Amino acid sequence: MKIAGSYTVPFPPERAYEMMQDPDVLARSIPGCESLEKIGENEYRMKMKMVLASLSGAFEGKVRLADQKPPSSFRMVVEGSGKIGFVKGDGLLTLTPKDGGTEVAYDGDAQVGGTMAAVGQRLIDATAKMMIKRFFENLRSVEVSSR
Amino acid sequence: MIPQAFDYTAPKSLDEALGLLAKGAKPLAGGMSLIPMMKLRLAAPDHLVDLRRLKDLNYIREQGAAVHIGATATHYDVENSAVVRGKCPLLAETAAHIGDVQVRNMGTIGGSIAHNDPSADYPAALQALEAKVVLKGAKSERTVSVADFFVDTFTTALEPGEIIREVIVPVEDSGTGTSYQKVAQPASGFAIVGIAVRVRKSGGKIGMARIGVTGLANRSYRAAAAEKALEGKAGSATEIQNAASLVAERVDVNSDLHASADYRRHLAVVYAARALMAALARSA
Amino acid sequence: MATTITKPETLVGKRIRRREDPRLITGTATYVDDIKMPGMHYATIVRSPHAAARIRSINTKKAAAHKGVIAVFTGKDTQKVGPVPCGASLPGLRVPHHHILAMDRVYFAGHPVAVVVATDRYVAADAADLIEVDWDVLPAVADPEKALAKGAPAVHPEWPDNVAFNYHQEGGNVEKAFSEADVVVKQRITSQRLIPTAMETRGVVADWRPADRQLNLYSSTQIPHLMRTLVAQMLGLEENRLRVVAPEVGGGFGSKLNVYAEEALMGFVAMKIQQPVKWIESRRENFLCTIHGRGHVDHYEVAAKRDGTILGIKLHIIQDLGAYHQLLTPAIPTLSVLMMPGLYKTQNVRADIVGVFTNCVPTDAYRGAGRPEATHGIERMVDVLAAELKMDPAEIRLKNFVTKEQFPFPTATGLTYDSGDYAAPLKKALDIVDYQNLRNEQAQARKQGKLMGIGMSTYGEICAFGPSPATPAGGWESATVKIDPTGKVTVMTGASPHGQGEETTFAQIAADELGVNIDDILVLHGDTAVVQYGIGTFGSRSTAVGGTAVYFALQDLKAKIKKFGAMLLGSDDVSFSGGQVICNKTGKSKSIQEIAAASYRAMKLPPNTEPGLISTHFWEPPNFTFPFGAHIVVTDVDRDTGAVAVRRYVAVDDCGNILNPLIVDGQIHGGVAQGLGQALWEQAVYDDNGQLVTGELMDYAVPKAHMMPRIESDHTTTPTSVNPLGVKGVGEAGTIGCSPAVVNSVVDALAPLGVKHLDMPMTPETIWKLIARSKS
Structure with missing residues (x-):
């Protein structure tokens, strides 16, 4: 499944880029992330709990950052699997200055498998969009609280 | 299609229910969304509090210039209620479109809107009707407009421990189509x-x-x-x-x-x- | 003693309500999941979430230690069981070894990898969640055309081209036909993957009696006897130590014409734990792991003269087989080839099939099994040809039909059509819809910019499977009829009805032949300990083959009844009618009840005659039967949304003699529902990684009652000479006739926009895009 869109955060690209490379910030921004532990260069083991309405599921997986071109772009690969299925997202994030803030455009692919894929087709698109939105909203509030 | 083990309580009063919910239990109304998710093990609540037996939540009545619909009124109730048909027919018409007969017999208005499926039928009508939702917690009660209630996919203004008490729909002026x-x-x-x-x-x-x-x-x-x-x-x-x-x-x-x-x-x-x-x- | 009952009328041909219905309607029928036994355990099967992966390791420790779990088995434990059998043989067929539990690799999402056995099904499900599999996920391929492309992932590493077989058949001289043609039309036509969706999912109860060395296996199956033979082999158990019972079976549609891993697996588990065990398939498992149907990509070419005479047909089939061969998987597309000429005279055909492995659940027989694909193809092509030649679709069909004088008719594919009058149902259907007026109405509607379509299909099908040399496991059927000392009649059929109503139709046959009340007749089936060996119910065969076996068993029995009657009446000049043996001279009579009593009491026996009244007959049919018919569908397409509304559905079917019109109508209705499902709504969708994304009824759209049009069902009657009942079979007719008629109708509706073909399902969005494109 293709996932593309953009979100604007009210701080400059340098700041946005730096934040999105910081595992502590990522841990606080990725919705449901419970822990992020470094296992290699730009690679982290992640535990997350996804809670969405009645749905709840624990996932274990990895976050990997690659192709870093500060402060304009990098790739983020997120993989997770749990009892209810597995997800893999691989996307390019491009940062451009906009009105004193940054427009972060994302473009990538998501794979979903297991029970979630089999019974959640109707909702995957909407859910993915919401998770991405939450990520950026969290990023924004982390930035605010760090001032 | 076998859910995980869970505790189940059918409280006798709303206060008892709210007390349990405050401790983290999950409310169960018609179960038309929650139960299938539990059977698929996409949801695994530890404790379900069954609201359907609470008489205080199951009513449809005209009061002032509004129709008050208790959270556990079923879609069938809303579809067939003389009050709803007469005073806010759009909601009755919409209820008739939900799921199938079995779903309408079991599913409730409170359960449906609390779940806030982005493809559910009720929200369209409630938005057009400028309805309000009364949310009750153990110590508080507040009324929010549906515009504020429906926040995002599966996300509402409900805070943990809160339930929907009722939906308030203004009585339709005559001549409205x-x-x-x-x-x-x-x-x-x-x-x-x-x-x-x-x-x-x-x-x-x-x-x-x-x-x-x-x-x-x-x-x-x-x-x-x-x-x-x-x-x-x-x-x-x-x-x-x-x-x-x-x-x-x-x-x-x-x-x-x-x-x-x-x-x-x-x-x-x-x-x-x-x-x-x-x-x-x-x-x- | 018994009083004489004279039966007032014959029952065959009457609309008699189904005798099996009261128990179904009142919820008192016994399905597999209704079976409860002392000490029964429950199994949950752990399945692969991945379509292709190596199994690095499986950790079962936590599951095994879970309270209430008594055993966990993986592929290592079961490797000596099996393999899951493929009953079809084709030259050069590649047959992957199909273990009942995966060994070191999985080939489709849903592949079973372990089984957890517990005292309670909830405990079993909890424990299954504790099994940890370390997966090495591999690239998968879920589309047969992509699987054939260079560099595609190999489903089975030993066969990197993903080809399971190539099959070729031809008749006449195709090249000559094409070289003489005025016109050649070509079209790619798909028949999408479908999920059979029987109302009852599969389920197995296995009960091992070690002291008796006896395994009782209860399974929701269409073929209890074949299952007994095959599962006994899989388990290494003597066949006479295995009893298979098909209790009430809640629909099969071909998906239970199979032997699955789970049947042997439950037998294995029961023998290991020495306790009864039950496994009931969830709907999600049913979608993932029970066979799918169809899965064709066909390339057709039809050569014709300018006057519409069809000269020859070329067909190339790409068959999506899935990851394994189930019982008949590779044989299904060969049935499409057999039926590729449809009802038409042409003697020049050539067909090639490439059977392709994909990382999906296997395809196999689903209502119609190969014939809907063939009918859809040829009936679409005839419309494509008619459009090319600007001919009326009815006219071009009438021009090319085998004529009624030509029967028995040898086809280019080696069949002999038994009997027919192909123009009759088409003409009747045209009359019913008032065809000329309908075309006038359509012309008016088009002037107003409305999209109204009239579509037809004239189908033929191959039924009553079948002569034994032409079937994988014997094509005969068996029947035993016995009359008790009190005169009550029991019919035991080797067929295994699961919704087709043979408890009623077979009782009608017996009631008429014996002249007894239908309430005195019991029809038994589906238990290998009760019923003589039989083949089962599939391929619209039960009445035409099994009913005929009943008929012949009854003839033997009648002869014996007459012998006893003659002895009791002291006369050689007797006749048998209305349940009485009557002395033609004196008019004195003996009833069946009196004769039955005398035959068991055996004070005196006729010469060379054994006591008792029982007769068994195994009937081998000399040929298939070939029912046919015409369906006409009127549709309206919503220009704004692309939605299709079926305004009229007329089905005129000729299934030979009709034993019970009510049951035949029911079969047509059900068949049409599944045909409409394929035409408009149903589609099993796998994503590129082999995930079944239509994994539940939330996303896989089977037709519901409110989505069905009224079906105007009518018949012509052309009896077959293949069997003495003159019946042909009707179980699959509705499905086979339906989808091309619906597609032809919608293509006709969109013809003013330049649309020439649509693949199924014809979703509103697909149609809307075509409408939008025509505007731009």
Whole structure:
């Protein structure tokens, strides 16, 4: 499944880029992330709990950052699997200055498998969009609280 | 299709229920969404508190200028209630479109809107009706408009420990025409697009138009631009078409196996026009 | 003693309500999941979430230690069981070894990897969640055309081209036909993957009696006897130590014409734990792991003269087989080849099939099994040809039909059509819809910009499977009829009805032949300990083959009844009618009840005659039967949304003699529902990684009651000479006739926009895009 869109955060690209490379910030921004532990260069083991309405599921997986071109772009690969299925997202994030803030455009692919894929087709698109939105909203509030 | 073990309580009073919910239990109403998710093990609540047996939540009554619908009124109740049919017929019409007979017999209005499925039918009507939702917690009660209640996909203004007590729908002024038009997804019956419309004319012109939309985006919404375009118009076919074409404007439209974003957007326009036509035909 | 009952009328041909219905309607029928036994355990199967993966390791420790779990088995434990059998043989067929539990690799999402056995099904499900599999996920391929492309992931590493077999058949001289043609039309036509969706999912109860060395296996199956033979082999158990019972079976549609891993697996588990065990398939498992149907990509070419005479047909089939061969998987597309000429005279055909492995659940027989694909193909092509030649679709069909004088008719594919009058149902259907007026109405509607379509299909099908040399496991059927000392009649059929109503139709046959009341007749089936060996119910065969076996068993029995009657009446000049043996001279009579009593009491026996009244007959049919018919569908397409509304559905079917019109109508209705499902709504969708994304009824759209049009069902009657009942079979007719008629109708509706073909399912969005494109 293709996932593309953009979100604007009210701080400059340098700041946005730096934040999105910081595992502590990522841990606080990725919705449901419970822990992020470094296992290699730009690679982290992640535990997350996804809670969405009645749905709840624990996932274990990895976050990997690659192709870093500060402060304009990098790739983020997120993989997770749990009892209810597995997800893999691989996307390019491009940062451009906009009105004193940054427009972060994302473009990538998501794979979903297991029970979630089999019974959640109707909702995957909407859910993915919401998770991405939450990520950026969290990023924004982390930035605010760090001032 | 075997859920994980869970505790179950059928409390005798609302206070008892709220006490349990405050400790983290999960409310169960009709179970039409929660139970299948539990059977698929997508949801595994430790403790269910069954609200369906609470008499204090199961009512439909006219009170002042509004109809008050208790959270555990079933879709069947809403569809067939003389009060709802007489005083806010759009909601009865919409209820008749939900799921199938079995779902309507079990599912409740509170359960449905608390779940806030982005393709559910009720939200379209409740948006058009400018309804309010009364939320009750162990120590507090507050009333929010549906515009504020439906936050995002599966996300509402409910705080942990809160439940929906009732939905308040204003009594329809006589002469208002209403209609709910829906494209049902053939497998699940959920709305690919659902459009709820209320229109009232005065002096040959459309004085009020309300358009609630479901199925299209991450949440239900009111198509304000389309509503505005209609006000003061006579309601000609062209005027309706022009207004309908605004119904999905600036909306990030969902896409899935059953309908691409482009097709959904197109259907929203077609069905908005149809719903407006039907509502106008019913208006005095 | 018994009083004489004279039966007032014959029952065959009457609309008699189904005798099996009261128990179904009142919820008192016994399905597999209704079976409860002392000490029964429950199994949950752990399945692969991945379509292709190596199994690095499986950790079962936590599951095994879970309270209430008594055993956990993986592929290592079961490797000596099996393999899951493929009953079809084709030259050069590649047959992957199909273990009942995966060994070191999985080949489709849903592949079973372990089984957890517990005292309670909830405990079993909890424990299954504790099994940890370390997966090495591999690239998968879920589309047969992509699987054939260079560089595609190999489903089975030993066969990197993903080709399971190539099959070729031809008749006549195709090249000559094509070289002489005025016109050649070509079209790619798909028949999408479908999920059979029987109302009852599969389920197995296995009960091992070690002291008796006896395994009782209860399974929701269409073929209890074949299952007994095959599962006994899989388990290494003597066949006479295995009893298979098909209790009430809640629909099969071909998906239970199979032997699955789970049947042997439950037998294995029961023998290991020495306790009864039950496994009930969830709907999600049913979608993932029970066979799918169809899965064709066909390339057709039809050569014709300018006057519409069809000269020859070329067909190339790409068959999506899935990851394994189930019982008949590779044989299904060969049935499409057999039926590729349809009802038409042409003697020049050539067909090639490439059977392709994909990382999906296997395809196999689903209502019609190969014939809907063939009928859809040829009936679409005839319309494509008619459009090319600007001919009326009815006219071009009438021009090319085998004529009624030509029967028995040898086809280019080696069949002999038994009997027919192909123009009759088409003409009747045209009359019913008032065809000429309908075309006039359509012309008016088109002037107003409305999209109204009229579509037809004239189908033929191959039924009553079948002569034994032409079937994988014997094509005969068996029947035993016995009359008790009190005169009550029991019919035991080797067929295994599961919704087709043979408890009623077979009782009608017996009631008429014996002249007894239908309430005195009991029809038994589906238990290998009760019923003589039989083949089962599939391929529209039960009445035509099994009913005929009943008929012949009854003839033997009647002869014996007459012998006893003659002895009791002291006369050689007797006749048998109305349940009485009557002395033609004196008019004295003996009833069946009196004769039955005398035959068991055996004070005196006729010469060379054994006591008792029982007769068994195994009937081998000399040929298939070939029912046919015409369906006409009127549709309206919503220009704004692309939605299709079926305004009229007329089905005129000729299934030979009709034993019970009510049951035949029911079969047509059900068949049409599944045909409409394929035409308009149903589609099993796998994503590129082999995930079944239509994994539940939330996303896989089977037709519901409110989505069905009224079906105007009528018949012509052309009896077959293949069997003495003159019946042909009707179980699959509705499905086979339906989908091309619906597609032809919608293509006709869209013809003014330049649309020439649509693939199924014809979703509103697909149609809307075509409409939108025509505007731009």
